Amino acid sequence: MSILVNKNSRILVQGITGNEGNFHAWQMYQYGNNVVAGVTPGKGGEWVFEGKVPVFDSVKVAKEATGANVSVIFVPAHFAGDAMLEAADAGIELIVCITEGIPVRDMMRVRKYLDQKGSKLIGPNCPGLITPSEAKVGIIPGNITMPGNVGVISRSGTLTYEVLYAMMLLGIGTSTCVGIGGDPISGLSYIDLLEMFELDPLTDQIVLIGEIGGTDEQKAADYISRYMTKPVVAFIAGQSAPSGKRMGHAGAIIESGSGTAEEKIKALQEVGVQIARHPEEIAILLNR
Amino acid sequence: MKLHEYQSKKIFDRFDVPIPKGRVANIASEAKQIAEELGGRVVIKSQVLVGGRGKAGGIKLARDPKQAKEFATEILGMEIKGLPVRKILVDEIVDIDQEIYLGITNDRTCRQPVVIASSSGGIDIEEVAQISPEKIFKLSIDPLLGLQDFQVRDIALGIDLKHEYWKQFIKILRGLYRAYLDMDATLAEINPLVITKDKRLIALDAKMIIDDNALFRHPEMMELRDLDVEAPAEIEAQKYGLSYIKLDGDIGCMVNGAGLAMATMDIISQFGGKPANFLDIGGGAGATKVAAALKIILSDPNVKVILINIFGGITRCDEVAKGLLSALADVKTKVPVVVRLVGTNAEEGRELLANANVQTANTLVEAANISVRLSTGGKL
Structure with missing residues (x-):
């Protein structure tokens, strides 16, 4: 078991013929995934990956032909909003948007529409998710993690890899690792995923990787104190960040003194979450 | 991107939001002329992208065109919270x-x-x-x-x-x-x-x-865009798709990914060091980007040591190593460089760097430790 994706997921790649999309779709394909289709408007009828994966003009047609139920999006920011709406309109259950730099205005509309359609969204501006040995949806490298009992939730990309890798070096594996993205408006939140991991029989403990900006980590702390029985270990990046400066991620900004790492760490510590001082320490704090 | 008051007002005007009569000026004599057109009484408002302009003396009411010119001269010579006043907005006064x-x-x-x-x-x-x-x-x-x-x-x-x-x-x-x-x-x-x-x-x-x-x-x-509010190095970084923010420490950082870059700065601070900057070279950074990043970091004279932390995913460590070698050959710096490469093609990257004059580390903790010691004048 795992959450959101497993070996039965039927994966569709929007933007499969673009540079990035093609490279990562190939990595996913080699990982042993069911990459069942690609979509690039105007390139319907072509085949990729040695003629094994068909390309369609629209998500709707691709879904009808292949039974895809998960879509991963690699299209540029200008078109990503439309791609998400298209996937939701076609009835895709889980949409994973890797693209970064999508305008907030677009994301507000997309999120609202997806909620109405009942599609789940991960991202945007995220590395996607991985259930080791079963499904890799996005860009998290496959060789830095292995199957195990730790659920990982993160707002970051490479920082997550750092943690997964440190865990693997100590022989600790992952049930599912989900990168929820660093944008101010995104899909599934810490709370949604904490709930899923709490209910997942193969997840025994959870790693939460946060960063400065917003109050999502504080809300997660509140949720943990009310509903979580499984232990949580956390790391918050940006303790040395100055306020008023956006640190790469659109969401990572300390505004008028709120959203600091200190506040987040305090909120999590108060509800019994162990805090790692640096990313490699997370692996040490987990139960083996 | 923050807009100035006069820029925002122009936009409002286009969308039928009524604004006072007035114009922007960058020399005092222009302020006098605008005041004459507006019937004498005007408000002179400094156009800088910080709050508290009024309290800083950057907004003044003038009773006639002569006084408008005086105040304009005064305000155009001001600096408010470190930003020079280059433009003023001269608006009619409303009751x-x-x-x-x-x-x-x-x-x-x-x-x-x-x-x-x-x-x-x-x-x-x-x-x-x-x-x-x-x-x-x-x-x-x-x-x-x-x-x-x-x-x-x-x-x-x-x-x-x-x-x-x-x-x-x-x-x-x-x-x-x-x-x-x-x-x-x-x-x-x-x-x-x-x-x-x-x-x-x-x-x-x-x-x-x-x-x-x-x-x-x-x-x-x-x-x-008002380039006054952006540091020149930050503008230069944007050209190469790098995200750079100058800080006031002495350990230059080059990292791929914003979260990992912040975590790298944090660990430097924990070990008693001071990061000189935030720098995210982004995903898939090749040799050109790495070389540009190195030069931008070195443009800060406070930098005593550079820590490069790359977790290869999309970014390939051998590409980073190549960029670093060519940049080092180009700039010939005496600043010591500590490199930690993990992930995609890390082995190849480390081999490339074996003969170069750089210090390598296996873990983030080790890399941070070495950098902090070097920055405080310690020997290895």
């Missing part, structure tokens, strides 16, 4: 009866636009929120439906606006909302929106912040 606050911003929690209004305008809205929160009226807008007429009326009612002003107010709020949407603003604010003694509603001040991610839809905005 104020009441001041209102009206703003639209993105509500991150509800994931939709929110209109904020208050009958207590003219002062910092965050102050109002603290002192008398009951005076703040908020209303969420469904992003798929847009601003509805009944909502506009609700806001007018929420701030106890007299019926006689509703017609003007509805037009202004509608205009403000269109400006907010069309310009991809994350904030469109009128503070104060004044009711004049002759019963007109006018946006006396204007503030807009544009979503950086949406600038591709507004190429004309690039000309409105």
